[in-house]
Amino acid sequence: MKPSVGPQASVVQRPSLARCGSSRDFTASYRTDLPEFFGRNWGSFSHSIRGNWLIEQHDFVNIADPSDSSDFEDTVGMPRVRFLSTVTWAPIDTLAFTWDWDWQASQEILDVDNLVANPDLYETAKYLETGDFSQHDFSVRWAARDNLTVRAGVVNAFDAEPARWLGNTTADNFDLFGRRFFLSLNYRPF
Structure with a gap:
């Protein structure tokens, strides 16, 4: 009798x-x-700010330790x-102008401690961080x-770009598309 050969299973940890x-x-x-001024009603004003303060973020992926x-x-x-500030002025109930300011703090590309082992890795410390990033949208x-x-407006009105030394980063917290305009209609038939 020959031993039977069945399906084999492998385990990948x-x-x-x-x-x-x-x-x-x-x-x-x-x-x-807003108060009446020069005999005219100037509408309403609103401002909101929302964001996140990241205190710490650690990933544990070392299976050996x-x-x-x-x-x-x-x-x-x-x-x-990172925060988003939104300012809206509505001179009348049916019209509103909005300014969004999206800001984020500078982010570390390479830890400065790595320069101890290889001090000429970068010519200046400027390339260790991204620099603060601001984007302004108007609608x-x-x-x-x-x-x-x-609705109509412009996104990234001043064409802010991430630091050039980031190259073609895929970090989605930067606007990679540059200035762009939009127009939208919202029709509700019922």
Whole structure:
């Protein structure tokens, strides 16, 4: 009798990912009706700010030493502080002008401690971080009728780009598309 040969199974052990972090989300809002000035009603004004303060972010992926962590706070894609400020002025109920300011703190590309082993890795320390990043968006919303709203605006109005030394980064927290315009209609037939 020959031994039977059946299906074979293989087991691939992969490191598990454990993530440990701490952050604080924050939000503040203010809205007021503007006073009449020169006999004219100037509408309403609102401002909101919301964001995140990343305190720490550690990934544990070393299967040989589960207590070994990779620290990611303040690295590209994980800014220490990021916020969005939105200012809206509505001179009448059917018209509103909005300015959005998206800001994020500079992020570390390479740890400065790595320069100890290879001090001429970069000519200047400038290339160790991304630098702060700001993006400004402007839009207008007009409720033309009860069932029709028109929006138009510009995203990344000042064509902000990430630091050139990042190359073709895929970090999605930077605007990689440059200045762009939009127009939208929202029609509700019922």
